[in-house]
Amino acid sequence: MRTFDVVIVGAGIIGLSTAYQLGRRGRCSVLVLEKGRAVGAGSTGASSAVCRFRYSRDDMVALALDGISTYRDWQAFTELKAPRASFNHDGVLWLTGEDREFAPREAERMSKLGIAAEVLYDDDLAERFPSFSRRVRMPDLETGEDHGDEAGGVHLFEPDGGWIDPVASAEDLLEAARNRGVTVEFGQQVTEIQREGGRVTGVKTASGEDISCPVVVNAAGPWCTQLSEAAGVSVSWDLVPTRIQVLYLDRGDSLPGHIPVTADVAGGIYFRTQNNGQQLVVGSVREEDEREAVADPDHFQTIHDDEFAYTQLHLLSHRLPGLPQHGRVRGYCGLYTVNRDDVHPVLGETELGGFWVANGFSGHGFKIAPAIGAMMADAIDGPLTGGADSFSTAVPLEAFGVGREPLILESRSVLA
Ligand SMILES: Cc1cc2nc3c(=O)[nH]c(=O)nc-3n(C[C@H](O)[C@H](O)[C@H](O)COP(=O)(O)OP(=O)(O)OC[C@H]3O[C@@H](n4cnc5c(N)ncnc54)[C@H](O)[C@@H]3O)c2cc1C
Structure with missing residues (x-):
């Protein structure tokens, strides 16, 4: 049976950002399983990928700033000689x-x-x-x-706002993550989450393979509730x-x-x-x-x-x-x-030990994805060692923690 330290379900911008940030840390073995045939099978492929900074909450502004700064410095971040994506500085x-x-x-x-x-x-x-x-x-x-x-x-x-091609960005992250030792497999649907004694022990795929792992990240985008249900986890948010x-x-x-x-x-x-x-x-x-x-x-x-x-x-x-x-x-x-409770993401480890969620991004997930990836990797595996990391965020995961109360907002539209 194959064994990994972390299995990430979903190769959208969130799953790939988290995988690459774990790869940059270089301490654990990471497998990304994606049911589609290529990146962009979910929300990411359809995204308008608008990168704007203004949000009504200061912590969202900070996440947008950290995410967009990473897209603006994409080549340095991905360590690719010729990334497919580059930031369009349209304002x-x-x-x-x-x-x-x-x-x-x-x-x-x-x-x-x-x-x-x-x-x-x-x-x-x-x-x-x-x-x-x-x-x-x-x-x-x-x-x-x-x-x-x-x-x-x-x-x-x-x-300093603009946009960046969403599929090209995801393809770059795929290559960057693989360069850092992450395994990413397509055509691999996760059908079961295995558990024992209140902890995750592995996943099963549609092809019948059992893969052993102590940590699973639900980065399944619009399929997130299906996956949490498969894990027997009732996330209280209306996603x-x-x-x-x-x-x-x-x-x-x-x-x-x-x-x-x-x-x-x-x-x-x-x-x-x-x-x-x-x-x-x-x-x-x-x-x-x-x-x-x-x-x-x-x-x-x-x-x-x-x-x-x-x-x-x-x-x-x-x-x-x-x-x-x-x-x-x-x-x-x-x-x-759409997170109908407060249109903001829901992040962190759930009641099932080792089962993490990064879901409910509503219309904001693309611009903040690099910051979310850093935040998730810090929480799962600790910060990058060996000096300051300019591709990180100081926003605490708890601000959007799965156990928080819904945020009070002036608007619940995509411009929240
Ligand atoms: C039309 C549109 C416009 C948008 N515009 C913007 C914008 O301007 N700015 C912005 O910041 N955001 C925007 N967004 C939102 C943003 O694109 C999303 O928040 C973001 O892409 C979410 O990424 P994700 O990785 O969570 O999900 P996804 O990209 O959906 O990735 C999830 C992946 O998981 C895979 N998967 C699901 N279940 C399983 C399973 N059981 N086994 C294996 N794989 C599985 C899916 O195939 C999918 O590829 C927009 C979204 C849309 C749809």
Whole structure:
């Protein structure tokens, strides 16, 4: 029988980040088992991978800072000569409509937390992002009322934010982890968690293999509750696989200038470019678009809804009035695991000794994954030895511990 010190279930961005951080420590043998045929089979493959810093909680801002700093220094972190992924330094723009207090207040708060943040007024917007309308109110989706062209908003800009290709990043982590001695196997579904005397003793795979290990990490993304149930562990959090829709379309040549990653809170949409700025990726930041629970993560509607596309494009064309009126709009749906209790992750060892969870990341998991990997590896195996680690985090795991009370939040949307 094969024996490992740690078995990680799931080769998404969380499982791979944890595996690589354990590999960097070099003290334990690590096996990652992934039921898909390649990385990106779950949430990670569908992710918009927006890397923004602003969250309402300071500990989430710190996690975002630590995660994004790692993506910004990706080659040094992965130790790869030619990583597939590199950070797109597009900046992140927050348009908050009629709320003129948000940007100055949050810019000051972010500066205190060590994050570059600027307040932009309409003239700055026009100069830096000439494709953008300055309207502070979006049309009413129910009544159709246009709300006019009133300007005068005050906007927040995070110059160090951006995005990074999610699948390429995961592929880099796969290679980096293997270089550090981690074993990663695809087409390997974990079907049972074995236990004895209140502790994990191993896992069984769909091929019938028993693998002995004292530690199992549930990094199974939208399948996390299934896996915890297989372990006989009742995690008290409501972690719901949720269908999330995204559109993409050609940018055309009628939108001049730079288009940053944008959280258009007034309109309820976010967007960014991809393919060297030639395409736009568009999604929703409305809470009601994060409510479609999926009973079986292996079977759900992966094609977007026409109604969703109509709404997003309608709002987008009010923010980017030069948006091409013709051309093909495509879309897809992925799943993320919404923690319905407080939309934040749930981390740590459960009541079953040696069975760890890193689940419930809602729409935030990609940007914070490098920090989560460091946090999980520290908790399972202790910190990296031999000097300070610039790819770590000081945020304590207990802040998001599986045994905590739900967090009190001002918003439960993806922008929480
Ligand atoms: C449309 C969309 C947009 C998003 N946008 C952003 C964003 O802009 N910014 C951001 O920070 N985050 C974003 N997210 C969220 C982020 O992508 C996720 O939080 C993150 O990818 C979660 O990673 P994970 O490793 O936990 O899960 P996953 O990527 O789902 O990985 C879990 C893996 O476990 C495997 N698995 C499951 N069960 C088993 C089993 N029994 N045996 C073996 N393998 C198993 C699955 O096949 C899967 O590959 C978005 C997500 C989606 C879907």
